[in-house]
Amino acid sequence: MITQPPIFPSPLHQGHSRRVLVRVRPVANSGTLPLICESISSLAIGCVCVRSRLQKGLDSYQxxxxxxxxxxxxxxxxxxxxxxxxxxxxxxxxxxxxxxxxxxxxxxxxxxxxxxxxxxxxxxxxxxxxxxxxxxxxxxxxxxxxxxxxxFLDLNADDMSAPNAKEGLQAVGINSILPKEHSTDYVPLPIIKSYSEKDNVCAFASWDSSLHDSVHLNRVTPANERVYMILKAVVR
CATH class of the missing domain: 1.10.287 (Helix Hairpins)
Known part of the structure; x- marks a missing residue:
């Protein structure tokens, strides 16, 4: 079993390129089976969605x-x-x-x-x-x-060796679809630096919001709106 991180709001300055940092760190003493993260193999971002502040906020629960x-x-x-x-x-x-x-x-x-x-x-x-x-x-x-x-990490030897057209080897959670997620709306992010520390792995990626060609990312967001995006990380 592995859990996903929470969502935090982030200010976005339209027209500015930025870098995205993803860090994966196993929780200590959370089970008897060690979960060793080798690397973050790919990152993608997309699925731009606008919600009113009066609406219930979106999250990654499924x-x-x-x-x-x-x-x-x-x-x-x-x-x-x-x-x-x-x-x-x-x-x-x-x-x-x-x-x-x-x-x-x-x-x-x-x-x-x-x-x-x-x-x-x-x-x-x-x-x-x-x-x-x-x-x-x-x-x-x-x-x-x-x-x-x-x-749920329910993998056996066959699962680990069976090819997957989307991610190469079988990926756990690949079918976990979040609210407002559309698989064709992702933009791959080039990883410019990756490294591993004592208990976690990290990856830096370059991102320019103009790549999405979305009116919601190319204007100042009104005070009564919130813009959501999904960041997808594949961890080996």
Whole structure:
């Protein structure tokens, strides 16, 4: 599982070229499987969208991968529950149970209870529990996204070696479409510098807003409007 960063507003001076910095940093002590980022292989920006300040702001939240994760998780729990039911039923029907059998029966029942609690937590996680999909238990600062989207890294050897016409190797999250996103509206950004630090990878890209040929980027934005764009990063 990997989460996406929040969105912050950024002032834009029309007609000025600028550089975009993207930094990817794994969260320490967030799991037992190390996630090692090698590099940022490509950047693209686009999907210009204008919203009134009176409308709800756009963010990068989507539930596609979260739904897939919950489905896999629920199926695994269902298989475990079926096994526990079978084993518990065998011990209940067993005649002349030994002390070891009674102890195992108690242990299996405890596992069954824990399994039920875990299933409830998967479907309706409590706020701040760090379970994927759990609502935040804090009030975010202004303009900071309230929810953290989930990207489900469900890859095996075949997925890693299967070619993908769009990104070369299979890319996780490639089908996670955000609100107002159109795949043909992206402009590739030339990466002019990339480097890796102790725990993160970075990439600088050059960007000129005039490349989008959008009236919304070539004029002063009215005070009652907000202009949104999507920055897409592919990380190896």
């Amino acid at each position: 539930e596609e991968d979260l739904t897939v994760l919950r489905d896999h998780w629920s199926k695994a729990l269902a298989r475990r529950k079926k096994y526990l039911d079978e084993q518990i039923q065998k011990l209940i029907n067993k005649q002349d149970k030994s002390e070891a059998d009674s102890e195992r029966e108690r242990a299996l029942i405890e596992q069954w209870v824990c399994l039920t609690e875990e299933r409830n937590a998967v479907l309706v996680p409590s706020p701040g529990s760090n379970i994927p999909g759990a609502p935040a238990d804090w009030t975010p600062p202004p303009n900071l996204e309230e929810h953290t989207p989930v990207l």
